[in-house]
Amino acid sequence: MTLTRRTLLGAAASLLLAAAIPAHAQKPLTIGFSQVGAESEWRTANTASIKDAARKAGVNLKFADAQQRQENQVKAIRSFIAQRVDVIAFSPVVESGWDTVLREAKAARIPVILTDRAVKVSDPSLYVSFIGSDFVEEGRRAARWLVEHQKKNPARSYNIVELQGTVGSAPALDRKAGFAEVINGNPKLKILRSQTGDFTRAKGKEVMEAFLKSEGKNINVLYAHNDDMAIGAIQAIEEAGLKPGKDILVVSIDGVKGAFEAMLQGKLNVTVECNPLLGPQLIQTAQLVKAGKPVPKRITVNEGVFPAEVAAKEFPNRQY
């Protein structure tokens, strides 16, 4: 047997062997995942979904919680590079400032997948795929509900206060822009005040208290970039002796169980869905990337809008 033939046969045999090795005996895929934090009900559901999908797929998940700080995410990504994980995934707390660390990942030939939030980078090849919602559209949907509500009460004008998400984050920037796009030029809808509540209940409550102090009964609508801030603000409205959902309409985004409970109590008027259950798609995309298969650059999520009238019917179907 010539050397070449033997080598070829050897190669064929090892290929056959590899094919015969059951999936669970092959080296498991290792994913380093840097999560934003634990700021909201949405985030808790998102983390659970990712951990659960990884466990079910036999993926070795290295999970790091950044406590809402970009510097912690940069550190986590650098440590994933040092550990030579197969794929890095992260949900970027803010949009900007990622070029350097993502170039380091690219130089180390470790593919990066973004989940949930987008980044602004000079070179789009710094990540392979972005899986997440269309936040601008969510903002538009929230505003469209309000436009429709106003049309049913044509004699009325509405003064709005806005609770923004984390400063510089994709969902805060986009939900603000989408909402503004729809109400701009509408003489019946006016934003009185707009400030960040950092996507948390505590901050939502605190900032709503300040809004109520300065604007008092001028406020007709609260638009919150997430349900948690809305729920915090609902408390502030009640403590000020007003009725949330009636004296002040409450419009928010996410569609978590807490929002459905508030709708059932008549305290929240509408929530625009933002699906946090991204785990299965993330793991599947990472597996494809690792196998050298092409993946879409942008993967979006299908979502609905839930006004209070449908809350009772929908509540039993909610998974988060």
Ligand code: GYE
């Ligand atoms: O809406 C909010 C969370 O990035 C879509 O982050 C996510 C947002 C979500 O804290 O509740």
